[in-house]
Amino acid sequence: MMHQRHEVYVQGAAAISAFGVDWRGLGAAVTTNSLALSPARQLADSHGSVIASEVAAIPLAIDVDARACKLMSYPARLNAVALRQVLHDTGWENGRDEIAFYLGVGASGGSVAELTEMLRASIDEQIFSLERFGTAGLAACNPLFAFQLMNNFTLCHGAILHGIGGPNSAFYSRGNGTVAALSEAMHLVASGECERVLAGGADSALHPVTWAQLCREGFVDEGFIPGEGAGLLALSRESDKALAELSQCEFHSTAKLRSGAATLVSDIIQNFKPTVDDLVLLSAWGVPSRERLLQACKVSGVNNVIDVAACLGDALAAAPALAWVAALDLLVAGKAPRVLVLNAGIDGGLGCIVLRSVA
């Protein structure tokens, strides 16, 4: 799926990741292949020592206040912090009620402590009782627990906190949903429907229920490194003070990929026509996807390839967005005139975007 392109510029960005809360420097970090890995705090109680790419403590000055935090899943909190950062980065202080916002979001992830209290009141002798759940289990949890669970609140909490009132959608993402979010954002700007649009993704693989599922489904055995974060790009048609141009955003169906992933990647790279100065960044969910992308790049003769997931881990719905921001940082730092970012989701979906320097 490819869109008619007009000029769409990146005015700012944000990235919350294991490398910190400042997007500038993320590109350098992934270029040097420096791993930001440590035992995951969030999984210590449930799963022991799991090596992960985990966001460090968020500085109080930019964090969400404790009261709001109680209503949020962790990805929602990461997104709210990223939103604050990108609005600061762009200086978009006024007219926020017209800013559009499109976000790739992941699975629901409420507080395990709340869940445990609910279950404790509902389970007796390892039997779950609907009667106990109805009479005591529900009352044992925060009445607003549902706001932690609802996937769309990953977007909504931040929008509410920062007054972002324009067109919006949350897309469930196994990788491609985040690209779909950027694609819609790009269209809105290119068509002139919106002046300013935010797009990206936020997610965490470090929720115990998510991690247990990833283990069960065999991803961990394949070498999956859990990650998390939030990445946002701020788009507008204004070229003044632009950091880069977003010149392409595509996402492709899983059905096509089942039969011809390598061909499709090869076609994308050929259309990109990489020069020796251009870069290709890869953001793949899971080791097999990553290896397929690496192999396709090799076959296509591309040498300047950076595997973002190898440095940042697999941040699920956030992974493509973090790679875009890393690409932006590399452009701004003058490391390449153009960057192609390829992502592959768990379902085999393939996304690609091209950022080009405006320097």
Place this chain on the structure above:
Amino acid sequence: MTTAVISGFGAVSAFGVGSAQLFDGLASARSAVGQIRSFDASHFPTRVAGEVDVAAIERHWIMPHLGIINTDTRVLDEFESIGAWRDRKIVFGLLAAMEAWRNARCGIAEQAAGLVMALGLEQAFLEDFAPFFNDKGIDWQAEQAVRSTGFRYRSDVDLAAQLISRLLDLTGPTIVNASACAAGGLAIAQAASLIERGTASIILCGGADSMVNPLGIGGMTRLGAPSPRCELDACRPFDSRRDGLVIGEGAAMFVVESEQRALQRGVKPLARVLGYGSSQDAYRVTAPRPDGAAARTAMQCALKRAQLDGSAVDYINAHGTGTPLNDVAEARAIRELFGAHADRLPVSSIKGAIGHLMAASGAIELAACVMSLQQNLLPGTAHHQQKDPHCAINVIGEQPREEKVDVILSNSFGFGGQNVSVILGRYQ
């Protein structure tokens, strides 16, 4: 610009499986809200829902409704093996999609279609934790030791979309909108947008959801959203006595394509998608904007895109949840946007009859709008008996109204402040 049209649709609701069942129910002014039967809710504060009449979904219930005979059932086998039928919305979405696909006379030539689907959050299976729960809480080491291929604790959000795409062998992209109660309207709006801008020529779109399960019903109850009365008239949209919503379940799916494509393959469109607009309240987590300003913006954007003046709108299918705050905010938005026209402009909500289908609500309500265009019948507002002076709009009462209309606006305003309005037009 290319015109997006609806060329077929399907529906599953508390009235039954099929769009005809939905129409018959609405036309006869019945309410399908009843006591919850799919699980024992007798100890829950909320015990009524707009529930599809099936207790536990099994293959023998699905197949007669599926209505296709040439499909390779190995895909169904695969999904059954992972326990997919435990998540009711997966089946409802599948059945609605198949009806839409048939009704639009789609076949192999349409398999390049994309899929844009609104889906609610994962269904939680709290009982799955029980074998691993001890005095210290969840024993994650024990659960790790027990391997299984099916769901545990929760389903995946996008499974319905995966199943439909694979069963129909669709080769277009799949997009899953997860914008809660606004998702259904947003999915159809996005499908129309993709058609209009030439990115796609045909898309299967719509929504499916079910929160008629212990955590769904329980979680909503903790929020205080459902009516505290467990009566069959629990949801009374725009009624002065309203005190909350009723949760429903089901799905509605549409084939949206370019007018040219539909005509070329000999299919008469059922309706045009004239416009759509979305906005975000950006107000509070727990309440809609009381002034309805963002809701008004969504409707304004839809009118602007449709290049219509408000006076051209003949009927509004309201979000109308029956909650005290939502209805008054929506009524205010309608009144302020449509001015004196609001005195005559008929408005109704079908949530009193089938409940709030959450992520699928916008889709099922647009299905009702297509029926209104087709059958010249505006659905009534079940259990609306006493007008609320704070809702100063022209609400259709319990009985449906025979009236030919050409332009219909449908609102969906979601938890979290996400709003969408979609305008459909009669296909002449």
